[in-house]
Amino acid sequence: MSDNNNKNGTQIKKGTSKLMSIAPTKRSRLFQWAQDKGYRNTFFANAAGNTGVIISGIMEGNWGRAASPAMGLVRNAGAGAAMDKLSAKFSKAAVLPFFMAIPALTNIPMAVTASTVPERIGAMVLIAGYSVKAISSTITYNRMKKADPDNVNKDGIPTKIVKGMSKRVGLDLNRGKRYRYLRRKTRKARNRSLDTIERSGHLMPAILLVRGTMRTWDGILRTDPAAIGGGLAYITGAVSMAMGDMGLRREARQVIEASNQSNAPTHKSGRSP
């Protein structure tokens, strides 16, 4: 048995193959991140299908069309109604793995922010480079957009966040000053989230995320599902849902169920933070 990539020994005749899994490559930034964090290999391997889903979430607009042929896909997707159709067709258990991948691919606070289902989630993942900064800032930015118009500075930047205002999230790449301002505002909250989750164990991000997302499914925090639906329509999304159906998420789901029945930490308002 060998464990190498010697080209001379890889010529195959009359070969047959079977797809066994989808997994991060060793050079994956996600993989490196998980390793650095000390996440268990098994958990990470099980999250592999979801990795693809997140990447498929990036497939909006031109990128979506670009990715289709690359992955052997022909279906164009991204319609806003896709998620409605998917959630009607499939069980929550089948769709949830998509969301559970978010903290694994990005960083833990993404789990928190995903409670509102970012409408351009893929773009954020990519642009943030798996950093939480842009994501957290985006959330706050959208809160600020709805801030009290009487509390703005001379540049029109809101100076006060009105509690409980955030219902939607999005990404504005041209936010400039406002972005920098808001990034400062979110730093403390982000660090708090990290501390909490780091202490809670490796599955905690998924728990937080799913809890938040369930609320979305219940219609409370629902936002434009186009990106999500588009991502799910791709083959990697299909794989993830297959994995959900197959029960490979069993471990995570057990913890989630246990969490839902316990007094797991939630935001004091009763909503996900």
Add this chain to the structure above:
Amino acid sequence: MSDDNEFSEILDNEIGYIVFVTGENQNNEMCWFYASIAPSKYEDFKQAESSGEYDLADYGDVLMSGSGAAPPEDVRRKMEQEYGISDAFEQDYQKVVRKLSGLKF
């Protein structure tokens, strides 16, 4: 770099399709491989396979390999642990793809 190529590269860097391959080597001996195929090359890989002879290394990274028709049990366990391989994966995956293909987006 165009968006198309850039995306393809990102994808190939991040995930691989883990396949189990059996066949004959150049000496006509049975051999097996676990390989990670780049998503952008998966279709080409399947075509090459059906053509009869190909070089696995052209399509991705060989993770494990050996002689014989099947890997030892410890290798299989290691692959399960590290890559989450499952015999039922392809079947279940195709089932869901069929489900999805019935949806109109």
